[in-house]
Amino acid sequence: MSKEDNRRMLLEKALKEYDFQASALLEILHKAQSIYGYLSKDLLMDIAQSLHLPPSTVFGVATFYSFFNLTKPGEHIVTGCLGTACYVKGSEQIMQAIEREFNVKRGGTTADGKLSLFVTRCIGACALSPAIIVDDEVIGKATKEVVIERIKQLLGGSNQ
Amino acid sequence: MKLADLQKIAEQEVDFQRAYKYRINVCCSSGCMPLGALKVLEAFEKAVKEFGVEKECKVARTGCPGTCSVGPVVVVEPGDYLYQNVTPEKAREIVRDHIVLGLPAKDLLYSNEQFFKKQKRLVLRNAGKIDPYRIQDYIAMGGYSALVKCLATMTPQGVIYEVMTSGLRGRGGAGFPTGQKWSLVARAHGSPKYIVANLDEGDPGVFANRTLAEADPHAILEGMAIAAFAVGAEKGYIYIRAEYPLAIQTLQRAITQARSMSLLGNNILETSFKFDVELRLGAGAFVAGEETAILASVEGRRAMPRPRPPYPANSGLWGKPTLIQNVETLANIPLIIMNGGLWFSKIGTPKCTGTKCFSLTGKVNTPGLIEVPMGITLREVIFDIGGGVQKDRKFKAVLVGGPSGGCIPETHIDQPIDYESLKNLGAIMGSGGIVVLDDQSCMVDTAKFFTEFCVDESCGKCTPCRVGLTKIKGIYDAITQGNGRMEDITVLEKTSVYIRDASLCGLGQTAPNPVLTTLRYFKDEYIQHIKDKKCPAGRCFKTKEGEQ
Amino acid sequence: MSALTVKLKIDNIEVEVPEGTTILKAARDNGIEIPTLCSLEGLTNYGGCRLCLVEVKGAPKLFPACTTPVSAGMEVITNSEQLREYRKMTIQLLLSERTHVCSVCVANDHCELQSLANKLGVDHSIFERNWTRKEIDSSHDFLVIDRNRCILCTRCIRVCDEIEGVHTLDLKQRGRKAEVIMDLDEDWVNSCSCTSCRKCAKVCPVGAIYIEGEPITRTKNKDVAEFILTRRQRK
């Protein structure tokens, strides 16, 4: 079975779990994003039809919540926490350093598609502030040197 | 399962635990995980085997004791010895010295005794003590006996009466009396009725609810079940931020376990009472914590608040009576049922009973999660529990209540903390964020930061919040780039008051608090920025590229 | 219908209205005008624009008249100094949120925002205007949307969903980034669900949605929702 079929089956399973109820839209979007990596328009249309919801409603919900991605993210994802505690401890400066170093804007992906930079408002690791998440790994009490070094390692790694 | 069965489980578990002379609690919550808690856990398990003490020493995976700044942390019982910054190497040392030789490894122990001295742990009673993945651990600590007591010996009215007597008020921010809310929902017409537990801790700088869910998930479930019994609800939703994967996983496990022991589901404890809980994931929207927005979100819609009335107690989820309660409020319930409302009402202050969890962060020596009795002063929290300002810098202000809280200067930090006194100071209890600022923080920049946050998080439904906050942000941009005018101060004030009064929901109504409090207590700094184009803390007037 | 009635005072005038009536309707039925923008007879109320805020004696906060039901003995004030000031602020904010240039707008002289600004004496805005440059979608045969003029009142979305019943329109994003969209944010011509019924243009209070080639006096017929709803209910 192709990868595509497999993904659609996983989504179908989730749809059935929630009995195709419109109220499960957020749950389904979460599931779809974890299966496909992001929410393409085709996928949103598919979900709208499965849940019998107007496409505009599904698009409206998917874009209201900042957790959902409508464009394909880069191979590696760096998320900076700009919550209060992290901001007070200088996460903004780290973000600016990353933007400069890798020539990427927050919310965007590098031209080569290798690195996406996102912002989150608090992951609750405030006592470890500033916190930067590099591919699911939380770097606590981060400094720009450590973070940039870690990202360089990853980017170098994916080249090999 | 019946009451007797529950007691049996508790007894068995207590016996099982007593067989061990020592218990090593390794914190594996979101605070310590990034610092390598799992490796530490493994190292302890290996070490007890290596020294052959696995029969007398139990290594347990637990939630957070609160000292997140010095993680990974480990607590050795008996005696509650708290070890800080534990590494796999140190784990071996601790087992060798403390368990084998019986001599606590002094130089590895946590040094700030003050941190725990002034705390009172009710909500976090089990945090860092039990394994959140094992329901037996919770039952052994007396868990679910309050639910049993309700079902076996109390009427719904009796439960509500106890909660009313306790004086408990909603911990989600506004402080509405919990008992009164329950009685509104109980009396409301319509069925089915719903409960929504709010775990959408969107305030940046706050992690109390997450810690609770990761450390003691069953306390939330038991509180929900008791509330359901009291108001006549059959279905509950826990609305939790998707940014909290560990808490989600912990709660999901807890729900499954509770169902399998018939503590949730149909015929709970062999009575006719039925109640089930489902998780609903948030998706990154601060406004979803507002009570009508959370309803929209649970229904799978855009989290846009709507005007009240109708109030959710009468018309909530799918138009049915709905009780919306913060998880911290719910975790208090089992204690109130077991010890009585009167007992609870004597903790804290007469108007503001019980305790409150605060996330203490910023430029403070020992940040972390704390639980203190209501009525404690901010000074005690910052200087005693928090150990004062980092690097002996000068204290400047404390931000209480998250992005829509207020900046309180030193002259006002001796007031006791309760809903009313914070409101008088221009702050709010909010979800309990305390961020300490030192003299390196610029108050104009701080207010700008929070305004930006609220601009990004505004749902866009009402004009004051959507446009008004954007305009305020524009004025801050001008001031911090050297283009401010003295009239701007009046416009900021006027617009803030308007936004506070005219906005649809709590987000807009409280969003101007940082602006208003900084204008109230730190107006000089605004004038310095505008007239002298000077930032006393050196944070503003920077070009886009340069950092300094 | 022999519905129960409630007595209350609006601006010191004693009125009696059926239970469940909104403050707005109670006031209007008794000849007291409260300014509104997002509210439209025949559509569900939204409570977003905040123009219809009123004071209720004894209550610490303000209430939107369009969504708040009356209660017995209530004393409502619709026109205090503070309310007039707040309404002016609201209009100023809306005028400065996007590009509103009456002199070159298709809805000039037939715009509810413009007429409210004039009526309430909003002779200038203390807020710096935000000059937006959003793409105008004129891809449809005759319907045009200029989002630079949109005030996000969502009348079009509600009429599309509640009266026409297709829900082509909705909002995307949130806060100041919110926009009215068609289906999956398509150009209008590519919308698969739009029936080209024109109701969105008819209820739009400003010049954001209009009909190419039709006199604005004919398009801006905001009673359309009420008319259709009444017809339907009679059926």
Add this chain to the structure above:
Amino acid sequence: MSAQEKTRVATIWLSGCSGCHMSFLDQDELILDLAKKIQVVYGPLVDTKAFPENVDVTLIEGAVANEEQQSLLKEARAKTKILISLGDCAVTGNVPALRNAWEDSAKLVLERGYIENADVNKQIPTEVPGLLEKVRPLHEVVKVDYFIPGCPPSASVINYVLTELLAGRTPNMEGRSKYG
């Protein structure tokens, strides 16, 4: 009434179409009454070259779009008791301010006007006043005392405001102002 006792009125034409001045002149016979009480001391309608001292009322049409206009406005403010924004351009920026939607709009406008659309002699002139980066309504540059919106404001509203001011009263714009 001698010239000294008359109220000294100035008018200024900044970035606008002169429609507001037309409307001012359009007061028909009412302007005769007004003429008895006022003396126009500066503006496109009279010959004075420099903005005079001690002006009682200055009516300003148009938005502020270049450096010369900005300094004239500031000068007028300094020498005037009551300064009035006349018309939508002065009050909101109106059409001249539409260029604000573009970043670097001053440069874009000049290139469009003097290079892209020029048939001969394609070059941006240097001897004219420099354009401001943003076109602004008057009150974003100086303090403005009264506002008469409208495109153009009707002659009767202009007359109303002036009459009220001459009588020492404060004009009430509720129901009188009219954008567009």
